[in-house]
Structures are given as structure tokens and as C-alpha cells.
Amino acid sequence: WRQQLYVYPTKLENAVYTQDETAGEVRAADGILVTTNDNANTVFDVSVLYRVRAEDVRTMFEAFGPIPIEEVQSLHLRRAVKEAANAVSTRYDLFSLMGPKREEASRAITEEMRKRLVRKGITVVHAMLGGCYPSSDFQSKITARVNAYIDLEISRLKQEIAEIERQSAVVQGEAESSARGLQASQTKDRSMEMLKLDAAKAAVEKWNGRLPAISPRPGQTI
Numbered sequence: 001w002r003q004q005l006y007v008y009p010t011k012l013e014n015a016v017y018t019q020d021e022t023a024g025e026v027r028a029a030d031g032i033l034v035t036t037n038d039n040a041n042t043v044f045d046v047s048v049l050y051r052v053r054a055e056d057v058r059t060m061f062e063a064f065g066p067i068p069i070e071e072v073q074s075l076h077l078r079r080a081v082k083e084a085a086n087a088v089s090t091r092y093d094l095f096s097l098m099g100p101k102r103e104e105a106s107r108a109i110t111e112e113m114r115k116r117l118v119r120k121g122i123t124v125v126h127a128m129l130g131g132c133y134p135s136s137d138f139q140s141k142i143t144a145r146v147n148a149y150i151d152l153e154i155s156r157l158k159q160e161i162a163e164i165e166r167q168s169a170v171v172q173g174e175a176e177s178s179a180r181g182l183q184a185s186q187t188k189d190r191s192m193e194m195l196k197l198d199a200a201k202a203a204v205e206k207w208n209g210r211l212p213a214i215s216p217r218p219g220q221t222i
Contacts, residue, residue: 008052008060008069012125015073017081018045019133031133032082034089036097044097045130046081048113051123060121077117081127084112094134102129 019031031043052060052069064072088108092101106128113124 004066006061006066006068008057010052010054010057012049012051013073015048015050015077015081016045017047017078018130019043020045030078032078032085034082034085034097036089036092036094038093040094040134042094042097042135043133044085045132046085046109047128047130048077048081049125049127050077050117051125052121053123056121056123058121059119063120076120077122080113080116081109084109084116084127085129087112097129098132098134105129 017030017032019029021029032046033041033043035041060072064076088105089097091108092105097105106126109129110124110127113127117124
């Protein structure tokens with residue numbers, strides 16, 4: 001009578017803070033707003049894997065008081081996520097945080113959250129940055145950068161095609177030159193043979209059918 005039982009999960013829990021109103025712990029836009037070093041304020045989805053170890057239950061109760069774990073997750077854990085994410089996000093610009101540096105930033109956020117929550121009885125296993133929702137201005141910049149990258153790739157491909165066509169033209173020119181040289185050589189040989197045949201024919205036509213009256217012998221001078 002007049003006692004409340006509070007249950008803390010010692011198994012692995014996943015707290016999801018997302019702008020998707022159909023997902024997450026709160027069925028509402030609940031993403032984390034972070035600021036990057038290019039002064040962009042952008043909402044990110046964040047997922048946090050955590051647990052309360054059995055030996056830390058009393059520590060957690062003393063830190064948060066007599067409130068359910070769901071309230072701890074939706075209020076206190078979310079606040080820790082926001083603080084840790086903003087402590088890390090200022091190291092990056094938005095383009096890096098959306099792309100190649102996202103995994104690196106997630107590891108840094110995990111470490112920040114561990115330092116903030118371990119003394120309150122919460123063990124953070126991993127925090128992950130998910131999808132983001134940039135403003136219309138940054139969306140335009142993203143589109144412009146993507147278009148510029150595509151134009152650069154197209155230009156590079158055109159250069160490669162031009163180089164391949166140049167090499168093909170050189171090879172084709174060498175082949176045609178070799179073919180002309182071979183054809184000229186064959187024509188020359190054929191022309192000499194025709195001249196010999198013409199000379200032999202003229203000699204046959206000129207001969208009256210009689211052998212010379214005097215035929216030279218070897219070593220004899222006439």
C-alpha cells in the first residue's frame with residue numbers, strides 16, 4: 001500500500017529520436033537539432049543503444065528519482081543526446097556530417113554520452129546519426145554541389161572518350177599507312193613483272209623463227 005514499483009530494463013534498449021511521426025519512441029517529430037561549424041541548424045535522426053546494468057539500478061534511481069524509465073528516455077536521455085550531438089557537430093560542416101564523416105561523428109557522440117550518463121547509471125553502447133532534414137537553403141546548396149560533381153564527372157568522361165578516340169585515330173592512321181605501303185610494294189613488284197613479260201613478248205614477235213648463223217661458245221669472242 002502506497003508503494004510504487006519501478007522497473008528498469010537491464011537488457012539492451014534502443015531509443016530512437018526521429019522526425020518521422022510514424023516511428024520512434026514518441027509518435028511525433030522528435031529529431032535532434034544540431035549546429036555545424038558552417039552555421040547550419042539541421043535536424044538529424046538519432047538512435048541510441050543503451051542499458052541499465054543491474055548493479056546501476058540504485059544509481060539511476062538516485063539520479064532521476066521516482067519516474068518511469070520511459071520518461072527518463074524521452075526527457076533526460078534525449079537531453080543528453082542533444083548536448084552530446086551539439087558538442088560534436090561543431091567539428092564538422094553539414095556536408096561532412098551528412099556523408100563521409102557521419103560514422104566518425106557517431107563514435108564521438110557515443111563517447112560524449114558515455115561520459116555524461118555513466119555517473120547516472122546508464123550505460124550507452126552506441127549512438128548513431130541517421131537521416132537528416134536540411135533547410136531549403138542548404139538543400140539548394142546540396143543540389144548545386146551534386147550538379148557540379150556530376151558536371152565534373154561528365155567532363156572527365158568526355159576527356160577520356162576524346163583520348164580514346166585520339167588513340168584510335170592514331171592506330172587507324174598507322175594501319176592505313178602500312179596498308180598503302182604494302183599496296184605500293186605489291187604494285188611495284190607487279191609492274192616490274194609486267195615489264196619483263198612485255199619485253200619477252202616483243203622479242204618473240206620480232207624473232208623471224210631462225211637461229212643465228214653463228215653461235216658463240218664459252219670463252220669465244222666473235
